[in-house]
Amino acid sequence: MRAYVVNEWLHPSKVTLVHDAPEPVPGPEDVIIDVYSAALNFFDILQSQGKYQVKPPFPFTLGAEFAGKIASNSPIPKGCPFKAGDRVFGSAQGSFADKVAAKWKAIMPLPDSLTFDQGAGLYITWPTSYEALLGRAELKPGETVLVNAAAGGVGIAAVQLAKALGAKVIAAAGSQSKLDICKQYGGADFTVNYTSPEWQKQVLQITGGKGVDVVYDPIGLVKDSLKCIAFKGRVLVIGFAAGSIENLPLNLVLLKNISILGLHWGLYTRMEPSRIPVVWKELLELFASGRAKPVIYSKVYSLEDAMAGLGALERRETWGKAIVHVRDEDRKAAAKL
Numbered sequence: 001m002r003a004y005v006v007n008e009w010l011h012p013s014k015v016t017l018v019h020d021a022p023e024p025v026p027g028p029e030d031v032i033i034d035v036y037s038a039a040l041n042f043f044d045i046l047q048s049q050g051k052y053q054v055k056p057p058f059p060f061t062l063g064a065e066f067a068g069k070i071a072s073n074s075p076i077p078k079g080c081p082f083k084a085g086d087r088v089f090g091s092a093q094g095s096f097a098d099k100v101a102a103k104w105k106a107i108m109p110l111p112d113s114l115t116f117d118q119g120a121g122l123y124i125t126w127p128t129s130y131e132a133l134l135g136r137a138e139l140k141p142g143e144t145v146l147v148n149a150a151a152g153g154v155g156i157a158a159v160q161l162a163k164a165l166g167a168k169v170i171a172a173a174g175s176q177s178k179l180d181i182c183k184q185y186g187g188a189d190f191t192v193n194y195t196s197p198e199w200q201k202q203v204l205q206i207t208g209g210k211g212v213d214v215v216y217d218p219i220g221l222v223k224d225s226l227k228c229i230a231f232k233g234r235v236l237v238i239g240f241a242a243g244s245i246e247n248l249p250l251n252l253v254l255l256k257n258i259s260i261l262g263l264h265w266g267l268y269t270r271m272e273p274s275r276i277p278v279v280w281k282e283l284l285e286l287f288a289s290g291r292a293k294p295v296i297y298s299k300v301y302s303l304e305d306a307m308a309g310l311g312a313l314e315r316r317e318t319w320g321k322a323i324v325h326v327r328d329e330d331r332k333a334a335a336k337l
């Protein structure tokens with residue numbers, strides 16, 4: 001099978017597609033998935049260079065998010081509700097390949113209304129934004145949210161979800177074209193370009209001088225965002241896409257009576273597994289009703305081009321979820337989606 005096999009720490013631009021890689025060997029809790037689509041993540045770039053906290057032993061296959069079908073030769077572990085041919089999406093190491101072995105508890109049924117391309121980037125991104133806004137910041141209808149890196153994977157999901165919850169959204173990004181994406185695909189009420197030195201003043205103007213109730217930050221722009229947060233505002237720390245972990249003077253937290261809230265969705269599997277189906281039930285209802293819709297970058301990559309896709313992600317050229325199309329959908333219905 002085809003797979004991006006990593007044998008030494010290399011930048012993804014130097015990782016090549018192997019055409020005769022061995023098929024994955026399932027563990028006792030695993031199913032084998034025929035991968036139809038995979039999603040690109042920034043941490044794939046770090047992982048192939050040995051700069052990510054998850055360092056699988058060599059050789060390993062790159063890629064972490066996928067959508068596909070349970071393979072016809074897959075084992076079905078005890079308790080696993082899936083059968084061969086079921087459409088699923090989920091997360092497992094080795095998704096940039098024709099087949100991947102995944103823990104059956106780390107996959108979900110893919111709704112018929114979603115294509116594999118749409119499903120491949122859901123598993124980590126959407127519950128992260130949902131749980132951050134709902135579970136952690138307890139966002140209320142009518143409140144104002146500033147979403148940083150709002151055209152990115154988690155950002156555009158946060159914009160859509162905050163809108164669906166009845167909040168007012170100020171989307172912040174680094175270029176006019178990305179701000180246009182936030183309006184077009186996210187329904188953002190207002191946009192600001194944070195490369196402008198005046199951006200916090202613009203946010204204050206939009207909020208009538210009050211500042212935003214919630215800041216959603218996946219890049220490491222918390223300190224700057226505190227210049228335009230409201231009294232008793234809440235800040236969601238989601239990630240550090242800009243590359244360094246911020247240090248925050250705590251006097252700023254005290255002076256504005258604000259709360260800093262972290263969200264690491266991956267930890268719920270260990271610490272609060274009961275919350276996961278609750279979040280997914282609500283997310284799938286939002287997708288089914290059309291109030292939320294996965295956003296896919298305009299260029300969908302082939303498996304051969306997957307590393308070029310990671311290059312585009314690294315250069316901040318992509319928006320929404322960048323997807324690798326591994327196999328064609330074989331359902332007539334897919335053509336109508």
Ligand SMILES: NC(=O)c1ccc[n+]([C@@H]2O[C@H](COP(=O)([O-])OP(=O)(O)OC[C@H]3O[C@@H](n4cnc5c(N)ncnc54)[C@H](OP(=O)(O)O)[C@@H]3O)[C@@H](O)[C@H]2O)c1
Pocket residue numbers: 041042043124125128149150151152153154155172173174175178218219237238239240241242243263264265266313314316318319320
């Ligand atoms: N806490 C969790 O559970 C969780 C879950 C998923 C993801 N994350 C984290 O959230 C962050 C964003 O993930 P994502 O999937 O949304 O990524 P993404 O789609 O690549 O978007 C990241 C955005 O960050 C902005 N950015 C600013 N400075 C950057 C830089 N130096 N390099 C790259 N991008 C930069 C870019 O937007 P502009 O060009 O508009 O500035 C870029 O589009 C990552 O750090 C990821 O690890 C956390």
